[in-house]
Amino acid sequence: MHQTTLQELFLEELRDSYDAEHQLLKALPAVAAAASSSELRAAVEMHAKETQGHVDRLDRVFALVNETPRRQHCDGIAGILKEGESALNAPPSATTDALLIAEAQRVEHYEIAAYGTLVAWAGTLGLAEAAELLEETLEEEKFTDEKLTQLATSDVNASANA
Incomplete structure (x- = not known):
């Protein structure tokens, strides 16, 4: 679909x-x-646990805009998770932990960008309550x-370098 409005x-x-x-x-337990x-x-x-809260908040945002919650495949997160599969299959070690943190931060940065955009757009659209809910998630991310x-700088990276 070609979007024509904000x-x-x-x-x-x-x-x-x-x-x-x-x-x-689905991925976090692994x-x-x-x-x-x-x-x-x-x-x-x-x-x-926080991620389940993010889903719950998104359900509330959908309700606020009178939309049924619906997923649209997120290629960005799928790609980041695909890149991180090697860390999931590696033997547990400080080096693996360093890689897991790097992959997790890629996810967080992606989500920070997405939620920052959603907060700004909700504000522009006059959706103050939705913006507040999305801001909560943004701050958690x-x-x-x-x-x-x-975690990386206090211990894991140094242990991986030992």
Whole structure:
């Protein structure tokens, strides 16, 4: 479909993000299982719970705009997850953890861009309540990215280099 209005772009991005979150719900348990660091595993497990909250918020946003929640395949997240498959199949080690963090941060950066766009568009469209819900998710994605950076720089990268 060729979008002609900001409202149509917003709905397309909403559906794309909805699919991305569902793809992540499916992938995160394998990421947690592949981690050798208990801190990394706990962070991934916590983010899996947050991701379910992201889906729930998106359901609420769909309701606010009188749309049925529908997924539109997110090629971006699918590609990032495909690239990260090698880390899931590698033996658990600090090096694998470093790679898992790198792949997870690629996901977070993608989601930060998507949710930032959704927040801006919701604001422009006068969808204040939707913008607030999307902003909550955006802030959680930023926090997860910061936590991953902290894990990488405080221990995992140095252990991978030992």
